[in-house]
Structure formats: structure tokens, C-alpha cells
Amino acid sequence: RLISMQMGGDLSEVYQRLVLAIQTMEKKLSFAKRDGLGYLTFCPTNLGTALRASVHMRIPKFSQTPEFNDFCASKNIQPRGIHGEHTESVGGVYDLSNKRRLGLTEWEAIK
Numbered sequence: 001r002l003i004s005m006q007m008g009g010d011l012s013e014v015y016q017r018l019v020l021a022i023q024t025m026e027k028k029l030s031f032a033k034r035d036g037l038g039y040l041t042f043c044p045t046n047l048g049t050a051l052r053a054s055v056h057m058r059i060p061k062f063s064q065t066p067e068f069n070d071f072c073a074s075k076n077i078q079p080r081g082i083h084g085e086h087t088e089s090v091g092g093v094y095d096l097s098n099k100r101r102l103g104l105t106e107w108e109a110i111k
Helices: 011-026 068-074 106-110
Strands: 054-058 077-080 093-098
Touching (some): 068 077
Antiparallel strands (some): 054 093
């Protein structure tokens, strides 16, 4: 697992740093990849780009509305607690990430 993160909301900068790190690693390593399916990963839910781009947001009021889950579903966003999958939000802070990975480029996943 490779992680690129920073404070703020500039996903483009975080993504560019990740791409540079992967390109540097690919000079010495090879990754299993197939056109149309993407990278081979341990978790089948990451098939495709294998990129989970997430932001932590404090949204206590919106997350308590009945529309919150429908909104996330309509935007293909997966809300979870900041301590990983299947954790609850604490203080209204959520880890919001792209739900879709298959059939997208990495750039499409973070737009």
C-alpha cells in the first residue's frame, strides 16, 4: 500500500506526488497490471485503478440529515469513520472516498 497525504484540500498535489513516487519505484520494481482491469491488488474491491482518494471532512450537521447517505450514493462517495472501514464518525468527522475504481483512470477517480 502506498499513501500520499497532506493537510489541506489540494488533491492534485497529493496525486502528483504519488505518481512521482510510483514512477521512481517502477525503475526497480514491476507491478502486475492488465489493460482494462488495472492493477492486481489483494482486495478485490480495489480492482481497477486501486486508488482510494479520500479527504477528512467535519460535517456534523449534514451527516445527521436523512439525505446524507443518498447524497453520498449519488456521487459514488463512501463515507466512513477516520479510523478505517466499518468505523463510526467521531465528532462529525468523516473519511470520504471514491467508491468506484473499476473502469476509471486514476485522474477520473479524484476529479
